[in-house]
Amino acid sequence: MVVLIKDILTSNPDGRPVDVYGWVRTKRDAKNLAFIQVNDGSCFASLQLTFDRETSNNVEAIDKVLQKVSTGASIHAKGNLIPSPASGQAVEVSLTELELIGESPSDYPLQKKHHTVEFLREIGHLRPRTNLFGAVARMRSEMAFAVHNFFHENGFFYVHTPIITSSDCEGAGEMFQVTTLDIEALAKKGEQPNYSKDFFGKKTNLTVSGQLEAETYATALSRVYTFGPTFRAENSNTPRHLAEFWMIEPEMAFYTLNENMDLAESFIKYLLNWALKNCSEDMKFFDDRVQKGIISTLEGVYSANFERMPYTEAIVALEKSGENFEYKPFWGCDLQTEHERFLTEKLLKKPVIITDYPAEIKAFYMKQNPDGKTVRAMDVLVPGIGEIIGGSQREDDLQKLTSRMLELKLNPEDYWWYLDLRKYGSVPHSGFGLGFERMLRYVTGVANLRDVIPFPRAPKLADF
Numbered sequence: 001m002v003v004l005i006k007d008i009l010t011s012n013p014d015g016r017p018v019d020v021y022g023w024v025r026t027k028r029d030a031k032n033l034a035f036i037q038v039n040d041g042s043c044f045a046s047l048q049l050t051f052d053r054e055t056s057n058n059v060e061a062i063d064k065v066l067q068k069v070s071t072g073a074s075i076h077a078k079g080n081l082i083p084s085p086a087s088g089q090a091v092e093v094s095l096t097e098l099e100l101i102g103e104s105p106s107d108y109p110l111q112k113k114h115h116t117v118e119f120l121r122e123i124g125h126l127r128p129r130t131n132l133f134g135a136v137a138r139m140r141s142e143m144a145f146a147v148h149n150f151f152h153e154n155g156f157f158y159v160h161t162p163i164i165t166s167s168d169c170e171g172a173g174e175m176f177q178v179t180t181l182d183i184e185a186l187a188k189k190g191e192q193p194n195y196s197k198d199f200f201g202k203k204t205n206l207t208v209s210g211q212l213e214a215e216t217y218a219t220a221l222s223r224v225y226t227f228g229p230t231f232r233a234e235n236s237n238t239p240r241h242l243a244e245f246w247m248i249e250p251e252m253a254f255y256t257l258n259e260n261m262d263l264a265e266s267f268i269k270y271l272l273n274w275a276l277k278n279c280s281e282d283m284k285f286f287d288d289r290v291q292k293g294i295i296s297t298l299e300g301v302y303s304a305n306f307e308r309m310p311y312t313e314a315i316v317a318l319e320k321s322g323e324n325f326e327y328k329p330f331w332g333c334d335l336q337t338e339h340e341r342f343l344t345e346k347l348l349k350k351p352v353i354i355t356d357y358p359a360e361i362k363a364f365y366m367k368q369n370p371d372g373k374t375v376r377a378m379d380v381l382v383p384g385i386g387e388i389i390g391g392s393q394r395e396d397d398l399q400k401l402t403s404r405m406l407e408l409k410l411n412p413e414d415y416w417w418y419l420d421l422r423k424y425g426s427v428p429h430s431g432f433g434l435g436f437e438r439m440l441r442y443v444t445g446v447a448n449l450r451d452v453i454p455f456p457r458a459p460k461l462a463d464f
């Protein structure tokens with residue numbers, strides 16, 4: 001039976017025989033003593049194998065294998081689990097047998113203890129073997145589990161919304177087209193593509209959001225959420241954008257904006273608490289090596305209330321700030337990252353939910369306020385990141401929604417099924433989208449979203 005190193009590390013060091021499988025992090029050999037640090041990724045810590053030539057009855061055989069054991073090699077070792085005299089580890093394994101499974105020649109790229117994230121991005125297939133990317137991968141998996149747990153505990157159902165769609169949820173036109181037409185051949189002939197002859201008989205794209213489809217299930221099952229890959233062809237070469245990212249989108253029937261905000265706040269806090277409680281070993285590493293003090297920052301966020309501030313007030317605060325912004329704030333402008341970060345980091349020093357944005361800068365589906373200018377939108381901004389969640393109450397009035405679509409030159413016929421939700425048993429409803437990578441960046445302190453997703457996709461970046 002293969003036992004994980006995390007389970008060996010927490011076993012009683014009573015001399016019991018253990019089998020160890022993993023990859024060698026380091027080997028040190030001095031006179032009579034040799035040490036191997038083995039890691040299998042099951043937890044942050046490595047397990048130390050100790051080979052004492054003075055007491056071993058298997059010196060020759062082990063020495064023969066040991067010569068070929070180097071950083072990166074995979075091994076199988078047998079030994080006895082004993083208390084460790086060394087500091088920083090409770091147990092170690094005194095080696096009785098050693099087998100080399102796969103050698104690792106001297107050109108193995110991860111020889112040094114520290115590499116830059118830029119270098120590691122070029123060897124994306126090996127970076128999960130480093131401390132940083134191992135910790136991030138475990139954290140990502142834990143956080144995904146926490147997401148499902150949160151919704152499961154709160155009466156939500158998980159709905160799988162489609163990846164290929166024919167609608168543009170956000171209306172921003174940042175879509176990757178999906179087609180089986182031979183574009184090159186058409187271009188050579190100087191012909192325009194005829195989408196009625198395309199695979200789906202119409203123009204289709206990769207989804208920018210599962211929201212519209214989630215609404216169909218929310219208006220049947222009351223509380224649903226989607227959690228899946230999302231694609232945006234925005235040419236934003238920034239640490240906070242990916243072309244392929246994962247989004248969590250809850251959608252709740254009978255919820256107004258206030259209840260939507262309450263849910264968003266308790267969701268973020270649940271995830272932070274989960275990380276602090278269940279991922280303490282990896283969190284300690286992020287705190288030591290990635291962002292000093294992140295644990296106490298997150299603990300502070302967990303116990304404080306998020307601010308809530310209407311957009312109009314936020315603009316006044318920005319105008320009065322005396323800051324030298326690159327983009328001058330004015331009523332009607334979209335908030336830039338610099339504005340968001342001023343509000344959450346400098347002015348309030350905690351997460352803030354900005355509400356009631358101008359209709360002109362938000363998507364067609366948001367509920368219109370009686371003032372005729374703003375909509376029931378909400379963005380959650382957090383220190384260090386800016387926007388982490390975007391959401392709204394949805395327009396549930398058929399007439400108002402249709403006229404807004406016409407104003408924006410959207411064809412209501414293309415959205416006939418979406419409009420039907422307002423025709424048959426329409427209800428107030430709300431939802432939001434949390435960018436999973438932005439959340440991971442918030443929890444780990446890792447600065448670039450490219451380093452919290454296993455295989456980042458960004459402009460000019462789709463190598464493997």
Ligand code: 4AD
Binds near residue numbers: 388389391434
């Ligand atoms: O604000 P957005 O565009 O909202 C929507 O898509 C709504 N349909 C959500 C809803 O109401 N159901 O995106 C939501 C979140 C953002 O706040 C951000 O965290 C993340 O998705 N996001 C991105 N993350 C990484 N790379 C990108 N290019 C992102 N674009 C948005």
Ligand code: MG
Binds near residue numbers: 379387389390
């Ligand atoms: Mg947004």
